[in-house]
Structure formats: C-alpha cells, structure tokens
Amino acid sequence: MSLQLSYTPHTLQFKFDARTSRGAISEHKVYFVNVWDTATPEVYGRGECAPLAGLSIDYRPDLEHKIRQVVELVNNRQVELSTDAELPQELGLQEWSSLRFALETALLDLENGGSGLIYDNAFSRGEKGIPINGLVWMGDRAFMQQQIEQKLNDGYTCLKLKIGSLDFKTELEILQRIREVAGADQLTVRVDANGAFTPQEAYKKLERLAKYELHSIEQPIRQGQGQEMAQLCAYTPVPIALDEELIGVQEPEAKDELLESIKPQYIILKPTLVGGLSASSEWISMAEARQIGWWMTSALESNIGLNAIAQFTAQYDITLPQGLGTGQLYHNNIPSPLQIRHGELWRAC
Numbered sequence: 551m552s553l554q555l556s557y558t559p560h561t562l563q564f565k566f567d568a569r570t571s572r573g574a575i576s577e578h579k580v581y582f583v584n585v586w587d588t589a590t591p592e593v594y595g596r597g598e599c600a601p602l603a604g605l606s607i608d609y610r611p612d613l614e615h616k617i618r619q620v621v622e623l624v625n626n627r628q629v630e631l632s633t634d635a636e637l638p639q640e641l642g643l644q645e646w647s648s649l650r651f652a653l654e655t656a657l658l659d660l661e662n663g664g665s666g667l668i669y670d671n672a673f674s675r676g677e678k679g680i681p682i683n684g685l686v687w688m689g690d691r692a693f694m695q696q697q698i699e700q701k702l703n704d705g706y707t708c709l710k711l712k713i714g715s716l717d718f719k720t721e722l723e724i725l726q727r728i729r730e731v732a733g734a735d736q737l738t739v740r741v742d743a744n745g746a747f748t749p750q751e752a753y754k755k756l757e758r759l760a761k762y763e764l765h766s767i768e769q770p771i772r773q774g775q776g777q778e779m780a781q782l783c784a785y786t787p788v789p790i791a792l793d794e795e796l797i798g799v800q801e802p803e804a805k806d807e808l809l810e811s812i813k814p815q816y817i818i819l820k821p822t823l824v825g826g827l828s829a830s831s832e833w834i835s836m837a838e839a840r841q842i843g844w845w846m847t848s849a850l851e852s853n854i855g856l857n858a859i860a861q862f863t864a865q866y867d868i869t870l871p872q873g874l875g876t877g878q879l880y881h882n883n884i885p886s887p888l889q890i891r892h893g894e895l896w897r898a899c
Contacts, residue, residue, distance in 0.1 A: 552588045553631040553660075555583050555621045557599075557644065559614070562852055563881045566687075570840030575603070578850055578880075581617055583652040585608060585631065597652035598855035599616065602820055605849070607798045607823075608646045615628055616646055620653075633661035636828070644800060650826040655858040660734050664885070666857055673864030679894030680864060681871040683686075683708040683740060694724055702731065705892035707873040708738040708765070714746025724760040736762035736826045738871065745772035752782055760787035768814055780812045791816035793847075796833065797823045808893060809846040820849040827862050834866065847873030853886030859887065860895055 562578040578600065586594035599617065601609040608616075614659075620641050623629040629640045631653075637643055643650045658668045672678035684701035686694055686709055687855045694711070701709055709728070728739060739762065747755055747770045756770065766789040771778060773794040783790050792814045799805050817837050819830045830846070837844045847864045848856050853876065860874050874895050876888040887898045 551632065552627070553585055553624065553633075554588055554591075555624045555631075556584045557617050557621060558584075560852070562883065564848075564879055565881055566879075577601075580852055580855075581614070581652070582612060582890075583617070583649075583656050585653070585656045586664075587660070593660070593664040595656040595658065595664050596854055597654065597656030597659065597664075597858070598822075598851055599648045599652035600849065600851045600855055601648040602823070604796060605794065605823060606648055607767055608648055615644075617649060620715070631657065633657045638757050647797075647825045647829075649824045650829075651821045651855070651858075652827045654828065655855070658858070668858045668861040669865055671861065671864045674861045674897055674899075676897050676899035679896045680860060680868060680874060680889060681708070681893065682706075682874045683710040683738075684893065684897050685869045685873070685875065686711045690710040691716070691720055693723065695727070698724075698728060702737075703889070707736070707783060707893055708740065710740040710873065712744065713741045713879060714743045718758075722758060722762075725759070727765075737765075738765045740765045740768070740791075742768035742793070743770045745769050747771050749778040749782075751777060752778075753785070756782070756786050756788045764788050766791045767819060769795065773797065776808070776811055779814075783812055783814050786815075789815035790832070791818050793818040793820075800825060800829075802832060802836075805833060809836055809840055809842065813840075814842060815840065817844045819844060819846050821846075821862070822851060822855065823851045823860055827858075828864070843870060844874050845870045848875060850879070851877070852880065853877045853884045857886060857888060857897070860897065 557637055559580060560580050564576050580598055580600035583597045583599060584594045602607050624631050629638050637653055656666060667674055673680055684706035686697045749771050752770050767793045798809055821827055821830050821835055824830055834844055848859055856877055863872055876890055877883040888899055889896045
C-alpha cells in the first residue's frame with residue numbers, strides 16, 4: 551500500500567454571527583485532507599482540519615504551510631502512512647491538534663471503503679441515535695428566547711446555553727423563564743461560560759445559578775488557573791465541566807496531573823482541539839478511571855468532521871447527551887447523512 555495526500559481549503563459561512571464570550575465570528579476556514587492508495591485512486595478517505603481562532607493550539611499563520619509540508623513528506627515517500635498504524639512521529643504533529651484529527655479520520659475513512667464510514671457501529675449503520683443537547687447561542691434576549699422555544703418544540707430534553715455575553719441579571723431571567731416552562735425533571739439545562747467569570751466572582755455567581763437546578767457549567771473561569779479551578783470544583787453548588795482547560799495538554803503525565811489536581815465533575819472533549827481521536831480516547835480512559843463524567847462536543851466543524859466525531863462517540867456506552875449536531879450553522883456546508891430527530895442525532899444510510 552502506497553498512500554498519497556492532498557488538501558483543499560474551504561471557508562464555511564455562518565447563517566448568523568455566532569457569538570461567544572470571546573466575540574462573534576461570521577466565517578470559519580477549514581481544510582479537507584484526502585488520502586488514497588495509488589493502486590486504487592478512485593477510493594479516498596477524507597478528514598477535516600478546522601482549528602478555531604482563540605482556542606486551537608494550531609490556529610497559526612503557518613498552518614497551511616504545515617499541511618503542505620506533511621503532504622509533500624508523504625507524497626515523496628519520505629514518510630509512510632498506514633491505515634493500521636499510528637501517525638508517524640516524523641510528521642511532527644505534536645502541536646498540530648486539528649491536523650492530527652484530520653489525518654486520523656481520513657485514514658479510518660479510507661480503511662472502511664472511503665464512503666464516510668469511520669466506525670462500524672449501531673449509529674453508523676443507522677440503527678441507533680445519539681442523544682444530544684440543543685445549543686442556544688448568545689444574542690439578545692429575544693434571539694435566545696426564540697432559539698429556546700424552537701429547541702423545545704423540536705423535542706430536545708437537554709439544552710445548553712452560552713452565557714457571559716449578556717449582563718448576568720438578564721441571563722438569570724432567561725433561565726428563570728426556562729424553568730417556568732419545564733422543571734429539572736423534564737428538561738436538563740447546561741450552561742457554558744467560556745471562562746467569562748473572574749475567580750473572585752465565580753462562586754457567588756455559581757450560587758445564584760444553582761437556583762435553576764443546572765446539570766453543569768462549562769469552564770466558569772479561564773483556563774490556566776488550576777488552583778482557583780480546583781477550589782471551585784471542590785465546593786461548587788453546580789457541577790463543573792472542564793473544556794478549554796484540556797486544550798494543549800498533550801502528554802499522559804500532564805493529563806493525569808490535571809485531573810488529579812483539579813478533580814472536575816466532568817470533562818468535555820473536542821477532538822479538533824485536544825489532539826484527535828486517540829487523544830480523546832486517552833482522556834476518556836483517564837476520566838472513567840477516576841469516575842469523572844464526560845461527553846463529546848463538536849468545535850464548529852463542517853459535516854465531514856461532525857460525521858467522524860459522532861461515529862467515534864457511538865463507540866462508547868453513552869450515558870449523557872452529547873454536544874453534537876448536523877452543521878446547520880452554515881450556508882455552504884458539505885452534504886451529510888446526519889439528521890436530528892426529536893433531540894437525537896441519527897445517521898441515515
């Protein structure tokens with residue numbers, strides 16, 4: 551088997567300005583990576599490299615140069631790729647998280663016939679759905695309320711709200727209105743602060759949020775404040791999920807130290823940001839060994855990346871709603887077999 555690579559840039563256009571506590575984005579540049587065997591060039595696997603500004607360790611001006619370098623190393627046969635082996639260290643991908651994810655998924659796709667089948671499981675065969683949370687984006691009160699009503703009408707039993715953009719009083723009022731419609735026994739509510747709280751104010755804000763019987767809060771304070779986060783996790787009235795905190799933590803020893811020192815209630819895994827599928831598997835094993843809950847979340851990938859993440863997720867015994875979707879945020883997404891039915895993600899076959 552002699553494998554070759556190519557790549558294609560693609561700029562995804564949002565249907566609306568996607569707002570987080572870090573600001574708004576209207577487009578997202580990604581790279582599709584193709585891999586094929588020279589003996590059967592008509593069959594190829596595809597992966598997606600989709601780093602996010604302000605988050606990904608490989609959102610860098612030299613990313614495309616790195617992709618070209620990897621393509622040349624493989625195509626000139628200076629480095630051999632294989633569908634049944636780990637990515638070669640000679641490619642130098644330690645600090646290129648989203649590119650590792652792209653290559654891993656492209657190789658798995660090729661190994662399974664190049665039809666978008668990454669893993670053979672009940673989800674990928676269209677026999678079983680994955681429970682997911684309905685994501686409510688930041689915006690003014692009316693925009694957020696409109697989204698909430700639509701998600702409830704669509705049959706979601708778990709909502710996730712981005713907070714930290716509006717004033718805190720308004721966000722509490724939105725949560726109050728949700729609870730007036732559906733109690734905690736009917737609707738699970740998660741919030742994601744994206745590090746918007748300061749360590750000094752975080753605990754008091756968590757106390758006020760606890761009134762609404764939230765399932766969890768993602769990253770209440772910025773990553774890199776280990777001591778403060780550990781203290782919050784120890785005494786929080788709302789379970790805490792680490793998200794951005796995991797980005798850039800590469801070595802097993804560093805992952806072990808982070809989980810042992812902070813002791814979060816949950817971790818959230820985004821393969822594009824944490825180093826791909828093998829890195830996500832390592833995090834899951836470490837979390838489960840410590841009885842720390844986890845769920846997978848996409849990171850604004852196109853349907854290429856979403857398809858791979860969903861199939862990977864379905865390899866596990868899922869007990870919590872996942873942060874997945876069908877890429878409906880974009881005007882110019884890639885056609886996909888993914889569908890949402892009554893708050894579950896399904897793959898049509």
